[in-house]
Amino acid sequence: MSNNKCFVSGDEAVALGARLARPNVISAYPITPQTIVVERLSEFVEDGSLEAEFMHVESEHSAMSAAMGVSSVGARAFTATSSQGLLHMSEGLHYASGARFPIVMMNANRALAVPWSIYGDQSDSMSQLNSGWIQVYVEDAQEALDMTIQAYKIAEDENVLTPFMVNLDGFILTHTYELLNVPNQEKVDEFLPKYETENKMDLENPKSLCFSSTPLDNLEFKYQQHMAMINSKEVIEKVDKDYGDKFGRYYGGLIEEYKCDDASVLLVTVGSVTGTARVVVDNMRSEGIKVGLVKLRYMRPFPEEKIIELSKNVDKIGVIDKNISHGYEGTVFTHINSALSKMNNSPKTINFIGGMGGRDISKEDIKDIFKSLLKTTNEDKEKTVQFIGMGCEIDE
């Protein structure tokens, strides 16, 4: 560590970010490739550099249940998980979002069994999009730290009050060491003051939390939850700007456009593959080929308006999915197409499924994707769902 710089892994960056956010309680169960987050946080509590209670729970289901208990008294909760652990929490995820508890969780994106795999893909979090959590996907360790802090600011906003999941690609981000600027604690405290809420158990002001409903009022509660997620779009943009003004790093809010001006072909990416795609876009641009990149940062709320705006002057859009809804297509692709259906003359779209279970997505793969997009025409009967980097012939 020199000055406020250090050389750490994505997991450690999350732990440092969580410490700066001053959670009151951390309840977590270790699972590869998230383990180091839990190890570091327990060390911080042990060495006194983080004043928090560390709860060693017996499962992820308990980790989420404990986090809800923490949030229900108006305290700040942090947890972290991955893959099967996230699925084990699934019941709690819906419970927490319905109860409007602004819990922050790191999820290390990892494949789902079977075949059992500890390697990365985004099947885990994409399968939980309907759980009512905000979902951001980061590209490097710095963004992981910054988003762990921003997560609380967004989740705890009184117009949002919605739990927040920070997603990092397993191993590619969680286990890669890189340069990290660690913000100053005082500045973080100014940016993120203590959490104050009416939505808590309070002896002075007793009220019912985690209540039941009847057909007479359930829809109204779910409508409020829906509107809170929609409200979060504005809050996300504002927090990105405020964070940038204070700490010097802006991420673009819901999406980041990379060299999209005058591009006829766009590629949409989620997570760490964005970095590799940047290099390919730079290389192709230097050859005079006008391609652009859309880093889709949030899957919930989904930045529909921004996607439509960006697609107005574009012929073709490719979408990389590190997940698949079996028998249909990648989840990101479905979302992009849904947005585009609301515009006239929408661009042609092709889905590229790859990077599953830790499979590499190379620069050559991404260049081939762009080439395939450039040569396809609207009349082409080309498959709209294609698999990249397959190790065998496929007969479709």
Next chain:
Amino acid sequence: MIEIRWHGRGGQGSFTVARLLGASAALYEDKYALSFPSFGPERRGAPVLGFTKIHEKKINDRSEVKTCDYVVLLDETLINENVVKGLKENGTIIINSKNPGRYDILKGFNVVAIDATSIALDILKRPITNTAMLGALIAVSDVVKLESAVKGIESEMKKSIVNKNIEVLKKAYETVKGVK
């Protein structure tokens, strides 16, 4: 961009040294670096890889490393055809060996050999050769300055082993420099 691939066995510190080098470049030379292990389960004694990428600008490419400028072998029992795979033209192999001439696989490549095990046993009293091999790498390349590596060891290693490892680093550096 300079890419270094470290070959070792679980427990020999081959990922630690990949990280030490990255930290030395990123924290003490205003460069950018990425350090990572071969992804997956870790087992003591099993072959493992470490990677360090160093560049003047931020490194965005997160795809698998397929080529390298330097291959560093902490343990010569790992010699097989994979060791020279992806080595760039004019690339160099740095091997911990008393007798590198006996490996036909290395013929035709730039090879620098050092008896790192003896240096480690002499100073650390253990056959952990990662910092010795870092000294050898720095001696044959300019990936980072020796002073930066010393600072890297000071900031990243446990206090109790810092001094001995700096001694190892310098001894290996001087040994290779002397040979050249």
